[in-house]
Amino acid sequence: MSSRDAILGRIRRSLGVSGTDATRLAAVHHRLTETPVNVVPARGQLPDAERVELFVRKACEIFATVARLDSRDEVPAAVAEYLRDRNLPQAIRRGEDPRLASLPWEREAQLAVTIGPSVGRDLAGLSHADAGVAETGTVVLTSGVNNPTTLNFLPDHHIVVVDASTIKGDYETVWANLRERFGAGVMPRTVNLVTGPSRSADIEETLLLGAHGPRSLHILVVG
Amino acid sequence: MSLGLTSASFPKNAHAALANPPLLKAIAHIEETLVGGRRRAVDALPEFDALRDAGRDIKAHTLKHLDLYLEAFEKKVVEAGGFVHWAADAAEASRIVLDICQAAGARRVTKGKSMITEEVGLNAFLGANGITPVETDLGEYIIQLRGETPSHIIAPAVHVNKEQVAADFRRVHTDLDPKRNLDEPTSLLAEARGVLRERFLSADVGITGANFLVAETGSTVIVTNEGNGDLTQILPKTHIVLASIEKVVPTLEDVATIMRLLARSATGQEMSVYTTFSTGPRRAGDPDGPEAFHVVLLDNGRSAMLGSEFEDMLRCIRCGACINHCPVYRSIGGHAYGSVYPGPMGSVLTPSLQGLEKAAHLANASTLCGRCESVCPMRIPLPKMLRHWREKEFERHLTPKKARFGLAVWRFFAARPHLYGAATRLAAWGLARLAGKNGALSQVPLADGWTRWRDLPAPEGGTFRTEWAKRGRK
Known part of the structure; x- marks a missing residue:
């Protein structure tokens, strides 16, 4: 047998x-x-504006940094500013995601934008999240032809764009949207729920950021 | 094979631990970091207890339908292009992993943190067959360098201090500048990051465990803070997941519910940094991800726990809260238990997996104070199950002779209330007289296990029963 x-x-x-x-x-x-829903905390069940504010507050609590932008056209400038503020080279790697490809990169002449998966030599990576979860300040990233997973983990700095309209109160709403997009019971190869930058407390239980993944997580909330 | 179980020497190990000040100092941090962190996180979520009920119900439902959910999970993994292997025991699981590694021509293997691989003794087995996996979780990496086993299921190197880590890094990372400064945890972390980054990028196979298997989608889920598990599973050509059968849950909604309990109970975080769902190998056109995806489902004694008085233990999500809150663990650390899983959850699980003969002492490594059950996110009745093991230990005559004799004497009196009352009154009077004015005894016959360490306070008045009667309570 x-x-x-x-x-x-x-x-x-x-x-x-x-x-x-x-x-x-x-x-x-x-x-x-x-797929019945179990207990969902009341914390994230808020009107739109307050839900986004909760997301921002929660993300900052767990050591992410957040910038609010009025329109997606401001993303290239916000990326350049982030790199400048941290004395990083003006270089970023991103996937082919049309939501990122369509941005006015030409406005940042100094910024070198490379495209494709990371092999570990990039200081900064840029991704577009599919959703945010206000409850815990989490961003949800899915892999696919245009979205390399390596960008979420190998660069020292990870910049993530999230549309305010996709910030939901809880994970359950995000699952419902995934099912709508990919079909019931079907998932992309990788779904990453990222809540703050990489950390470890394995040495004397001292909290340190930047263990193996990005040392910093910067979220650009658009809208 | 599995790691050597030294639970039989528990009393000796425990005494050695009590005489080890650096160890005691290291585990003393747990109160503020893990226990305090959990309390703050729980206080900040009004629905926490309702979530515990829901979590318990999800697992109870799943266990009653475990065969069907495993079949559903398998079907979805295969649909997504992955492979599912079934392993009845530790030896079979190790063999399957070795076969996959060899078929992939693997020379370099990285590993995410996984207690299941500790349970089956995977590293030793692969090592004996010419493949040495590199542990990539910082704590696991440290203890791998030291040739040790984890002393805690979520903080494997909790017993090690930073000076010891620095010494180990100097000993092993010989290609780095010997004069470098390793005084601070930050420099130690930076060094490990640099060394392990090379390992990640050159690995042929990555092995991870799983916190959840999702029957609805065929996804395996890992929960980490460092990101090492993700680098382990997305960079090599082959990703192997080794998980035990009770990790399956029905749906994504069920993962969400238990996720809310897991990190809060484990570290006091509201969410761990990375919760990652992996479903099959990379898809057509994907720019990265593994080309092959294998899931090894391990039984190793669990199917026999179903329907028994230990079924509830299969709800365990390995958060470690029972360990962090256990006064025994907090006094002696994890290695003294001599089992892969320490603390209350380990004392219940280990005899089920390895046999009571090898682990009889563990059920006694508890004061039955009940803190473990009071913090368990899955509401597992740990003290009740520890008592079941004690009963079985007694029934099977595994209890030491002296203890059996003591229990027989106690039973004789306990079954004869008048005699019991007379004997305890006599003892109370005698002890009070022996103690004299001090009110404390430094030596008591048959109680040297107590008096070797501290004086025994002498009874000051009547017995419990006489006091009870005086207050007019029946």
């Missing part, structure tokens, strides 16, 4: 159940297709 059959058989014997019991199958089918 294969280990698969042995394990499933032992589980069924221990539970005293059968794998073809219609009631059990129906219960599982219901849960997987209806």
